[in-house]
Amino acid sequence: MRKGRCVSYIYRYRDNVRCENAGFIKIQCVSNGNENQARIQIGLKLYKRIECRCEVYLLYGNSGRFLTDINFCAKERDTIMKRMFVPWDNPLGDGIPLDDYSGLFFLCDDGEQLLGIWDNKIISPEGIIIKKPERPEKKEEFNNENKVTDKALEKPGNENISGIPSEIPTIKMEENCRDACEEMLETYPKLAMFADSQITECVKIEPQDIGKLHMSNWKLGANSFLSHGFYQYRYIMLGRVKLSENEEKVVIGVPGVFTNKERYLANMFGFGRFIPVKKEKLMTGNFGYWISEVSRA
Secondary structure (H helix, E strand, O other): OOOOEEEEEEEEEEEEEEEEEEEEEEEEEEEEEOOEEEEEEEEEEEOOOEEEEEEEEEEEEOOEEEEEEEEOOOOOOOOOOEEEEEEEEOOOOOOOHHOOEEEEEEEEEEOEEEEEEEOOOOOOOHHHEOOOOOOOOOOOOOOOHHHHOOOHHOOOOOOOOOOOOOOOOOOOOOOOOOOOOHHHHHHOOOOOOOOOEEEEEEEEEEEHHHHHHOOOHHHHHOOHHHHHHHHHHEEEEEEEEEOOOOEEEEEEEEEEEHHHHHHHHHHHOOOOEEOOOOOOOOOOOOEEEEEEEEEOO
16 A cells, blocks of 8 residues: 555455445545654444444554554444554554555454455455454552442433443542643653644543542543543543634543534533644544643632
């Protein structure tokens, strides 16, 4: 695959035989300063009776090399969109350029297998050798008094979205909170940015990191919309956004794709503004962040 644009379909496989279409892959080469990046967009539609994780692997020869996760809520019927940016010449940090990969392999927790191939190679799931990603076990850090319960989701302002797991990451509530925004912006993994974006700086965080902020932000730990975004993309955003010529705010952003349905839900849960990662004429279909301002007092 040469640098440019590529579109391919994703197919289900049963007993190593290709069956019906289950989604698509779009890859486009974009410039980000001195580096060419691959914008990878995956649209995947899978109906799962219970919550399920789908691991995505880049195919190099007959080996699958872990790229990312896609998470499905129970009985999710909509197409799940996943967008990400990786360096074109070294997407996995092992020196192999994206041109040398032949497609994506999808392996779900329930054993379902899918393939999306963008070259002319004939590949069967049977011959793919994968290396499972190492997932460190999380230690229990909180006592029962600090856990968010199902009842908390029933209070006004914490309405649950149908199909979202009721268990959400617990926020660590430190007694002596300090403003940790600057520390996280300096030390946490950086997210890709575009020169014409309103986002001037941003990093990946997880819901438990909200516990490092002022206690007025802790209510986001029981926010179902934020929880849904985290389960789908496996991160949330902390960053600075330029809202006007003279106004810049530190915000928490829930990743997602702009649609009228998402706008309605985001607004209902306190994320009333959408900031795309890159300016486009049409907002619908763009990837970006539904934002809420970080309170420092």
